[in-house]
Amino acid sequence: MVKRILVTGGAGFLGSHLCERLLREGHDVLCVDNFYTGRKQNVLHLLPNGRFEMMRHDVTFPLYIEVDEIYNLACPASPIHYQHDPVQTTKTSVHGAINMLGLAKRVKAKILQASTSEVYGDPEIHPQTESYWGHVNPIGIRSCYDEGKRCAETLFFDYHRQHKLRIKVVRIFNTYGPRMLPNDGRVVSNFIVQALQNKPITIYGQGNQTRSFCYVDDLIEAMVKMMDTPDSFTGPVNCGNPQEFSILELARKIVELTGSSSLLNFMPLPQDDPTQRKPDISLAQNVLKWSPTVALDEGLKKTISYFEQMLRNGELALS
Ligand code: NAD
Ligand code: UDP
Numbered sequence: 001m002v003k004r005i006l007v008t009g010g011a012g013f014l015g016s017h018l019c020e021r022l023l024r025e026g027h028d029v030l031c032v033d034n035f036y037t038g039r040k041q042n043v044l045h046l047l048p049n050g051r052f053e054m055m056r057h058d059v060t061f062p063l064y065i066e067v068d069e070i071y072n073l074a075c076p077a078s079p080i081h082y083q084h085d086p087v088q089t090t091k092t093s094v095h096g097a098i099n100m101l102g103l104a105k106r107v108k109a110k111i112l113q114a115s116t117s118e119v120y121g122d123p124e125i126h127p128q129t130e131s132y133w134g135h136v137n138p139i140g141i142r143s144c145y146d147e148g149k150r151c152a153e154t155l156f157f158d159y160h161r162q163h164k165l166r167i168k169v170v171r172i173f174n175t176y177g178p179r180m181l182p183n184d185g186r187v188v189s190n191f192i193v194q195a196l197q198n199k200p201i202t203i204y205g206q207g208n209q210t211r212s213f214c215y216v217d218d219l220i221e222a223m224v225k226m227m228d229t230p231d232s233f234t235g236p237v238n239c240g241n242p243q244e245f246s247i248l249e250l251a252r253k254i255v256e257l258t259g260s261s262s263l264l265n266f267m268p269l270p271q272d273d274p275t276q277r278k279p280d281i282s283l284a285q286n287v288l289k290w291s292p293t294v295a296l297d298e299g300l301k302k303t304i305s306y307f308e309q310m311l312r313n314g315e316l317a318l319s
Contacts, residue, residue, distance in 0.1 A: 004028045004066065006109075008059050008100060009073030011038030013179045014114070014172075016046075017220050018071060023049055025224075030067065034058040037076045042179050059096035060088075063103055069227060070111040072100045075149070077116075079142065079270065080185035086144035093148030094155070101159045104166075112168040112227050113156050115236060117277055118146045119171060127244075127278040130171070130236050140272040153236065166231045170223055173240025173279045177216030177299065178306035182316050188213065188300070191251055192307050193316060195260035205269030207248030212278045214241035215299030218292035225288040233287055238279040241292040257300055 005022050009015040010031030015038065022029050023046060030053045031043055046052045057063060059074045075092050076082040082089040097113065104111040120128045121136030136146045159165040176188035183193075194201050222239040245253075248264075255262055284290050310316050 002026055002028060003068040004030070006030045006032060006065065006067040006070045007073060008032045008071070008096070009038065009075060009114070011035060011040065011042050011054070012073065013042075013077070013177070013181070014175065014216065014219065015073045016042035016179055017177070017216050018073070018223060019043060019046060019052065021220050021224060023051055027051065029053070030055060030065065032057045032059065032063065033074065037078070037081050037181060037184065039181075059099055060091045062099050065103070066107055067103075067109050070100055070104055070109050071114070071223065071227070072097065072111060073114040075114070075145075078181070078184040078186045079145075082145040083141055086141075089144040090148040093145070093152045097152035097155045101155060101165065105159065105163050110166040110168070110227065110231075111156075112170065112223065113152055114223075115153055115169050115171045116145075116149050117171055117173040117238070117240065117279065118142065119150050119153065120277075121146060122272065122274040123276065126276055127242065127280040128238065129280040130238055130283055137272050141270070142272045157234070160234060167234050168226050168229070169235040169237070170226050170239045171236050172219060173214060173238065173277065174211045175214045175216055175219045175240070177303050180303070182307065182310060187211065187247060187250065188303065189307070191254045192258065192300075192304055195254050195258040195262050196304070196307055196311055197316070198261045200265035201251045201255065201262050203247060203251055203264055203266050204273065206266065207251060208246055209269075209273060210244045210246050210276045210278065211250075212241050212244045213250070213296055213299070214239070214292055215294035215302070218294050222284060222288060222290045225290050229287060237283050237287065238281050239284055240279040240281065241296075242279055242281055243296060244278040245296065253296070254300060254304075257297065258304055
């Protein structure tokens, strides 16, 4: 059955891959984005497709359309961008959720929230399971994002309990791949861009903090599978790759894969930077019948090719 699907934040990194995937399945896709961190170039190739529509809109304002399903991804995801205008970040998560939930209620659409591993904060439980309530600083520089996303989850579950909305909540762990912004400060894009230009690799702290990196195609597969689960399953469900690496290991891997002559440059660790992060994905494995399939080396090679192409096109500043 062809569905009409809204993707908020559809011109961003994950959103553009999701739009592509849903179009491939033959659905009508409406991409809504205010281009805060998204780019028209990410979806330019989709515009000739008659089933694709692009609308410039800020989700902190109401939206009146008719759709069957909503994927709510609108929100800057990298620390640099979400900390640039923290009040707007909270508004995007909270007012954006209220507006999209209101829309879902009016048109009886099923709605999925792109939540985050940041709801666990700097976790004391390792690996993180969905039953863990988290360890989040409510007044720090990451709080606009973490607490905004936590409040969005609350709203999703209250709309579900109070208005019987069909909701799905996925907690996404660090995901990487082509179309990350070269300058958005996330670790994979930063290190690759630095390595390709033989510039120092900026390691925050000693690089002992860990993250678990999921390739974008794997993540999109999990999101689509989650939307298709029975209505009784709401999540939250962790989606990510449980293979854990220290930031130092990641840096060395990227230097090796790019054949770079970059040196490592140790810099101060930002406030509230989580020391460890790794998803327990048992729930996703059991319910979604999903596990990531792309190993870090393989995913990094694809991502490096993307940034090499940008470099050749003069889209990365060589200074
Ligand atoms: P991104 O910054 O590339 O995409 C976010 C998109 O939302 C951008 O296109 C941006 O322009 C748009 N946007 C921001 N504010 C908006 C607003 N007020 N109205 C309309 N559009 C708005 O980031 P991403 O990595 O693609 O992340 C997508 C979603 O997934 C985000 O909600 C993020 O919190 C979540 N997430 C991502 C990761 C990850 O590792 N990539 C991890 C956890 C959660
Ligand atoms: N990081 C780093 N150098 C960079 C960018 C990030 O060492 O140039 C570290 C950062 O301090 C964090 C980890 O890499 O410990 C992941 O950072 P990112 O911003 O990608 O994601 P998040 O902290 O939100 O997981």
